[in-house]
Amino acid sequence: MFSDADAAALYDLLNPWDGTRYASDAFYDDLVMSSDAVLDVGCGTGGMLHRAREAGHRGRLVGLDPDLAALDRARRRTDVEWVAGVAAEARWDREFALATMVSHAFQCLIGDDELLASLIAIRAALRENGRFAFETRHPQARAWDDWNPLNAAEVVDAHGRTLRVWHHAEQVGDVVHLVETTSGSDGEVLRVDRSRLRFLDVPALGAFLAEAGFVIEAQYGDWQRGPVTGTSGEIVTIARRG
Known part of the structure; x- marks a missing residue:
């Protein structure tokens, strides 16, 4: 039998969080380490927040995910808050300087209602001028x-x-x-x-963010912060609470 716990452990083997090896991880590490309160939506097994604590982050770190097996693995670190649930049902109010959705977790928001409700809840969790950083594969x-x-x-x-x-x-x-x-x-x-x-292009993504009350601060087509072009494989977005 290959259990949910086995699958969570296998995920970590296949997707180790390491900013020295992966430009995507380094991109988020920089944002997290410069923010005193971070909410990671769709945190999975918690690799990014684990690494932040190991690197000396002294502020508040919170991981949110509906996958209980992944959260059980994340809870190997007890100096991070781990919460079971989905973004659309989050009820934090202006508590975080930064929210993230890494490893293409944003693409798991499928329906329009679910996507918009999730964005609205993430915005509500951010302080004034707080930022939401995430990426989605360019279709x-x-x-x-x-x-x-x-x-x-x-x-x-x-x-x-x-x-x-x-x-x-x-x-x-x-x-x-x-x-x-x-x-x-x-x-x-x-x-x-x-x-x-779900695969959204730039205009559709922008429309959802605007409807939820976000302003796009920056948008990149790669992890080196290059522009989104006709050959970009990613849409990396930093949006600010408007």
Whole structure:
């Protein structure tokens, strides 16, 4: 049996948070370390906030996620606040200087109502002029074309098992239906997970942010803070509470 706890541990193996290796992680590390109170929405296993504490962050760090297995793993650090729930139901009031949604968690907000309610709640959690930083894959880059078994990742887990993980898109549109398969080294399928990801272009994203009361402070097409162009694979946004 490959449990939810196993899946959370495997996520950390496949996606270690490390600003010295990954430009995306370094981008957020800089923002977090310069903010005294941070809310990480969709924190998952808590890698970013763990690293911030290890790096000497002395302010308030809060992680929010509905995945209980991921939160159990995040709670290995007790000097961070971990909250089970979704963004749309958050009720913080002007408590944070920075809110984040990293690792493309923003794309898990699917319906218009869910997306807008989440943005409104995140804005409410921010102080005056507080910032919300997140990224979403630019639909023009067609990231789903690379999600196939040929690009499987292989790791050895804490139990000594060699695991292979691959993805494929079973339905493509504004919302992409994604299948993640985990197998053993012998090809036996251990787990299949399905999820949905929403792909918004720049105008649509801007419209949602404006409706929720945000003002876009900066928007980049890569992690080196280059502009969004016709070949950008990301839309990296820093929005300010208006």
